[in-house]
Amino acid sequence: MQKLQLERIELREIELPLKSAFETSFGVTTKRRVALIRVVDASGVAGFGECTAMERPLYNPESVDTAWSVILSNVAPMLSSAGVSKAEDVENALSAIKGNRMAIAAVETAIWDLEAKLLEKPLWKHLGGTLTEIDCGVSIGLQESPGKLVEVVRREVASGYQRIKLKIKPGKDVSFVAAVRNAFPDIRLSVDANSAYQLEQDVDTMRELDKFGLLMIEQPLAAGDLLDHSKLQSRLTTPICLDESIICLRDAQHALEMDACRIINIKLGRVGGHKAAREIQELALSKGIPVWCGGMLETGIGRAHNIAMSTLAGFTLPGDVSASSRYWHQDIVEPPVTVSERGTIKAPHTPGIGYAPNEAFVEELTTRRADASLKDISVGA
Ligand code: OSB
Ligand code: MG
Secondary structure, three states: OOOEEEEEEEEEEEEEEEEEEEEEOOEEEEEEEEEEEEEEEOOOOEEEEEEOOOOOOOOOOOOHHHHHHHHHHHHHHHHHHHOOOOHHHHHHHOOOOOOOHHHHHHHHHHHHHHHHHHOOOEHHHHOOOOOOEEEEOEEEOOOOOHHHHHHHHHHHHHHOOOOEEEEOEOOEOHHHHHHHHHHOOOOOEEEEOOOOOOHHHHHHHHHHHHHHOOOEEEOOOOOOOHHHHHHHHHHOOOOEEEOOOOOOHHHHHHHHHOOOOOEEEEOHHHHOOHHHHHHHHHHHHHOOOOEEEOOOOOOHHHHHHHHHHOOOOOEOOOEOOOOHHHOOOOOOEEOOOOOOOOOEEEOOOOOEOOOEEOHHHHHHHEEEEEEEEOOOOEEOO
């Protein structure tokens, strides 16, 4: 591979309205403010990454603004002085930073894209992916009524999605899930609480949910409550899946050792990038624990990275990676991400992430920008 001289990190923030509001137990999202990363090498090749932090720190402790600041004042200067020689070494060069994994992942994933482009290989192959097509599910936000929810599910099932995930919160759980289960006795169905429940207080609700033959119950309790998840798992037959609780490989090791979950949702941003995601996937695969790719209402850039990650062998369950058109009137990449009638996405053949940003459209959506020079660092073989 040609020697890579990473020259700069360009940040820009865009604002993009969602086609329809997405409601979770932590709030309603109607638009996304997204920090996009472009890393540029001396030969002019560029890699792209997306920061998955949301506008406010309600899903996890990060926000668009904290990530923006951490990238400029910590990630860029640390990469500049580390003398990193490959994408694989980025995580280690930044390991002194506590938390802020979405900030790190935005840059780390962009460098993986850049490296794959220099190798003239699709990113998924560069990561070691083996699946040429990935299985897709959808995540459905909280709805007004069980009847309305059933209608939304009907549409997504008709589109071919292989797994339906329902957001739940206290008061909008058992009756909503019951309505969907009655209407669709055989679909692969799961629920995601985004930490809205507490063990002692809500164990009866969890036992009710246990009766619906769900594929999993995702993150019922608080992120830090591994012990309580383990206690809850021992009282349920439905597998618990952890999302917010798993921010690194050690969390995954501990959770599996404690039987706090039997399935893991992997999100690139939450765990700090492709290297960490791959390690968690490897661990799970070695223990026979299924993993799947979670989503953060990404634009096409983040979605493309999710597709690449989902081709790794451990990703045996359908992920929350769905078509651009479910979220955006127009995505910022070309081509947009599309899903087949069988609920699959084909891994792309072109180098890197395989989806190119529509630069004119990104320009139109841009609300701020910043550049960090990295002239001294070199990435590449
Ligand atoms: O918990 O998986 C989650 C969206 C925002 C924040 C957290 C989550 C989600 C989703 C949507 O469930 C997944 C997607 O379709 O991108
Ligand atoms: Mg989740």
